[in-house]
Amino acid sequence: MIGGGLHFNFTSDPDQQPAAPPASRISDRWHGTIRPDGSNGSSLVGTAPGGAVADGSPRGRAPSRIDDAFASIDRAALANKAPSRIIAPKEWMLWADVSASGINRWGSPGSLASTGSTEAMLYGSQVNALIGLTRKINPAFLVGVLGGYETFDYRSDALAGRLKGEGWTVGSYLGWKLTPNIRFTAAAAHSGITYDGSAGTATGNFDGNRWLLSTGLVGTYQLERLLIEPSATVYALWEHENAYTDSLGTLQDDRTFFTGRASAGDRLIYPIEWTSTVTLAPYLGLYGDYYFNADDAATVALAGAAPLASTSIPAGWSARATTGLLARLSSGAMLSFGAELGGLGSITQIWTFRGRGSVPF
Numbered sequence: 001m002i003g004g005g006l007h008f009n010f011t012s013d014p015d016q017q018p019a020a021p022p023a024s025r026i027s028d029r030w031h032g033t034i035r036p037d038g039s040n041g042s043s044l045v046g047t048a049p050g051g052a053v054a055d056g057s058p059r060g061r062a063p064s065r066i067d068d069a070f071a072s073i074d075r076a077a078l079a080n081k082a083p084s085r086i087i088a089p090k091e092w093m094l095w096a097d098v099s100a101s102g103i104n105r106w107g108s109p110g111s112l113a114s115t116g117s118t119e120a121m122l123y124g125s126q127v128n129a130l131i132g133l134t135r136k137i138n139p140a141f142l143v144g145v146l147g148g149y150e151t152f153d154y155r156s157d158a159l160a161g162r163l164k165g166e167g168w169t170v171g172s173y174l175g176w177k178l179t180p181n182i183r184f185t186a187a188a189a190h191s192g193i194t195y196d197g198s199a200g201t202a203t204g205n206f207d208g209n210r211w212l213l214s215t216g217l218v219g220t221y222q223l224e225r226l227l228i229e230p231s232a233t234v235y236a237l238w239e240h241e242n243a244y245t246d247s248l249g250t251l252q253d254d255r256t257f258f259t260g261r262a263s264a265g266d267r268l269i270y271p272i273e274w275t276s277t278v279t280l281a282p283y284l285g286l287y288g289d290y291y292f293n294a295d296d297a298a299t300v301a302l303a304g305a306a307p308l309a310s311t312s313i314p315a316g317w318s319a320r321a322t323t324g325l326l327a328r329l330s331s332g333a334m335l336s337f338g339a340e341l342g343g344l345g346s347i348t349q350i351w352t353f354r355g356r357g358s359v360p361f
Helices: 023-030 065-073
Strands: 002-009 092-103 123-138 141-156 161-179 182-199 202-219 221-223 226-241 255-269 278-295 316-329 334-344 350-360
Touching: 123 161, 141 182, 255 316
Parallel strands: 002 350
Antiparallel strands: 002 092, 092 123, 123 141, 141 161, 161 182, 182 202, 202 226, 221 226, 226 255, 255 278, 278 316, 316 334, 334 350
16 A cells, blocks of 8 residues: 655744744654554545455545644654744644555555555555644644545455445544653545446445544653553444445445454654754554454455455454654645555565655745
């Protein structure tokens, strides 16, 4: 799986950005801004056709929007001098996020990075767009609302099929700083999706609706220059797809499925002041995961299709390792590049590569 995105913060104030913090405060500029689980935050609108778990989290994965918002009440002071003017704390924050991701068949037989594994059944791409508004109630608590749109296009050579679609999402989230070192986040989102599919000579259209819930506890501790971020998170997705009659006159039953992941682990981050305006932070994380799935459909595609459950959807216990590099400029812009290997210890391993940018306005 590959993914990339760009995050916009429309309420950033240039006067709140530091010129260059003292070396002893380098780690402060990362506090509360780095994803707590090794860039495995919950995606509020990600889609893999028919509920496939593309990368170990429900419906794909994107960095957590909740953590982005919650960072605004969990960021240590960065400047080594007072701002040029008095700035009132912001109570309202507007943000937007656009991300693109896809499933490739790297590692499948015949591919450039073949590992001899079974060929992935699904491949394709999707684009998600989100916009949200955050209200900071007090320095330790915030709430927010969001809306979004998604479009996707996936194929399956094994089924001679294609599944396209689009949909909308609305949701809300909250963040609560329980102690100076521990924060709690929670989110809920609802999506309405329209699917357009084909398999062999059959075609059909059907609608569905989805609920996605996420919650987590994240700790942030410092040992000299090293940041230690233990976390425990749960992501869960429920979706119902309506019955329909395909172009061959075959009635396809409705379908309801459920999938999710509970995980716990730790991440180590070591910020380094590379130049007076650029701070780098390599990180390494290890997590234990438990995947749970349920599906009431015998088949999920059109007439003659095999169950989508035959795609390699993780289940049960496994481990996940993640590594990458984050860079932050004195202007507040951030870049991150990372890789993740999930499914360690299980029969299905999934590589995820990710790039992301964050730009303040």
